[in-house]
Amino acid sequence: MLVFPNAKINIGLNIVEKRPDGFHNIESCFYPVGWSDALEITVAENFEFHTDGIAIPGSSSDNLCTKAYQMLAADYILPNVNIHLLKAVPIGAGLGGGSADAAFTITALNKLFSLGISLEKQQDYARRLGSDCAFFIDNKPVYCFDKGDRFEKMDLTLAGKWVVLVNPGLHISTVEAYAGIKPEKSTTDLRETLKQPIENWKAFVKNDFENSLFPKFPVLAGIKEILYKQGAAYAAMSGSGSTLFGIFEAETDLSTIFKNYKIWQGTLK
Structure with a gap:
């Protein structure tokens, strides 16, 4: 079975408080985009995990795809499989690429071997692997809260709009990103703000990480x-x-302007 784990973007990201378990509670809108990896799962004599494309740090046993398989295999009778991941979505890029790979492994195994796992239970499995993994099970725009693993449906649709994603090649670890954050309760409701016309978002819809990371990495503010x-x-x-x-009303080719960076551009669904 061949599937294509896609990335997501955060439209607004508020870090509202630090949790007793060391994680942070957030508020954000997760929206799927078309920048994707390729993941193939086939029955094999022995379990194997292979990757091509962008190099993935760590051993194959630590990869979330492997952990997803082992997690389901502990509860269901599964044959050995060969998982082949072609990595195209940048790592440490704020796009949830690794989380998508793990979630798509769950959904693909469920379908390939007719496990009959409900959507909600697949999300629960995904939550065990990472905070934003569960989003990719249903893979539709949502308002997310708590650790980013609890969801509320949104009527927001950007279908037909053009999006350009630009990655300058910086790997920003989660620890580094949160080091400059001072959690603070939101003064506005992101769900209500996103009901406004998109041209109004600039003044109200923010990503809290920008305040600390832009001064440290001026290239980000420049992009x-x-x-x-x-x-x-x-x-x-x-x-x-x-x-x-960047979200545009009409198709806008910026490949020449950002020719020195990794870029993906396409239509939102």
Whole structure:
């Protein structure tokens, strides 16, 4: 079975408080985008995990795809499989690429071997692997809260709008990103704010990580400025970086302007 784990962007990201378990509670809108990896799962004599494309740090036993298989195999009778991951979504880029790979492993195994696991139970499995893994099970725009693993449906649709994602190649660890954060309760409701026309978002929809990371990595602020100069209706950093995105009303090819960076551009669904 061949599937294509896609990335997501954060439209707004508020860090509202630090939890007793050391994680942080957040508020954000997760929105799927088309930048994708390729994941193939086939029955094999022995379990194997292989990767191509962007090099993935760590051993294969530590990869979330392997952990996803082992987690389901502990509860269901599964044959050995060969998991082959072609990595294209940048790592440590605020796009949830690794989380998507893990979630798509769960959904693919469920379908391939007719396990009959409900959507809700698949999400519960995904939550055991990472805070934003569960989003990719249903893979639809949601308002997320708590650790980013609890969801509320949103009517927000950006279907037909053009998005440009720009990654300058910086790997920003979660620890580094949170080091400059001072959690604070939101004064506005992101769900209500996103009901406004997209051209109004610039003044109200923010990513809290930008305040600390932009001074440390000026290239990020520069990319955001260029996106607005090129006509983006809204631009921001996704997650804890380092990818910036711009949402445009019409197709806008920025491949030449950002020729030295990794870039993905396409239509939102």
